[in-house]
Amino acid sequence: xxxxxxxxxxxxxxxxxxxxEVVIFGGIALIIVLPIRFFIAQPFIVSGDSMDPTFxxxxxxxxxxxxxRLEPVHRGDVVIFKYPNDQTKYFIKRVIGLPGETVQIExxxxxxxxxxxxxxxxxxxxxxxPQNFVTDHVLITLGQNQYFVMGDNRGASFDSRSWGxxxxxxxxxxxxxxxxxLSQIGIFPGESLVTNR
Numbered sequence: 001x002x003x004x005x006x007x008x009x010x011x012x013x014x015x016x017x018x019x020x021e022v023v024i025f026g027g028i029a030l031i032i033v034l035p036i037r038f039f040i041a042q043p044f045i046v047s048g049d050s051m052d053p054t055f056x057x058x059x060x061x062x063x064x065x066x067x068x069r070l071e072p073v074h075r076g077d078v079v080i081f082k083y084p085n086d087q088t089k090y091f092i093k094r095v096i097g098l099p100g101e102t103v104q105i106e107x108x109x110x111x112x113x114x115x116x117x118x119x120x121x122x123x124x125x126x127x128x129x130p131q132n133f134v135t136d137h138v139l140i141t142l143g144q145n146q147y148f149v150m151g152d153n154r155g156a157s158f159d160s161r162s163w164g165x166x167x168x169x170x171x172x173x174x175x176x177x178x179x180x181x182l183s184q185i186g187i188f189p190g191e192s193l194v195t196n197r
Contacts, residue, residue: 050151064176078190097148105138
């Protein structure tokens with residue numbers, strides 16, 4: 001006698017295997033992406049015109065968070081940091097004065113006095129558009145691990161002239177990539193144009 005009953009089909013495993021692969025892929029992606037996001041690079045959107053024309057409002061940047069763990073901050077670097085008086089806010093400015101230096105601003109002239117130049121050197125700030133200079137009167141000597149920062153658009157920048165220096169511990173990093181607008185995509189945008197370091 002011939003058994004004509006249908007042979008039972010094997011239980012399909014494709015759906016469960018696909019789900020398992022998605023979960024594993026997602027886990028691996030998180031293991032790779034999260035450390036990069038929190039310790040190496042993070043996004044930053046420029047807010048305001050204080051760095052115009054170097055950086056404009058709403059430009060999208062990727063911040064390099066690793067370099068300053070390996071090398072010092074230099075004069076002329078553009079840095080992203082936590083605002084000293086409210087560390088929930090992030091600012092972008094250019095480093096003008098380094099630890100231990102005296103920063104003197106008279107009119108539009110910025111003079112730096114340090115151990116190498118006790119009589120002072122006057123900065124040549126080619127990154128400032130002629131219409132963005134303003135008259136100031138500032139004299140400050142920086143402590144250990146303190147930096148004096150200003151925006152490239154001096155008339156529209158709320159910076160160390162108003163609230164003092166930034167401690168090294170508050171500096172997050174520097175712009176690594178400008179991703180938006182597409183017409184201005186670039187690596188290390190805002191690189192220093194300071195003639196006298």
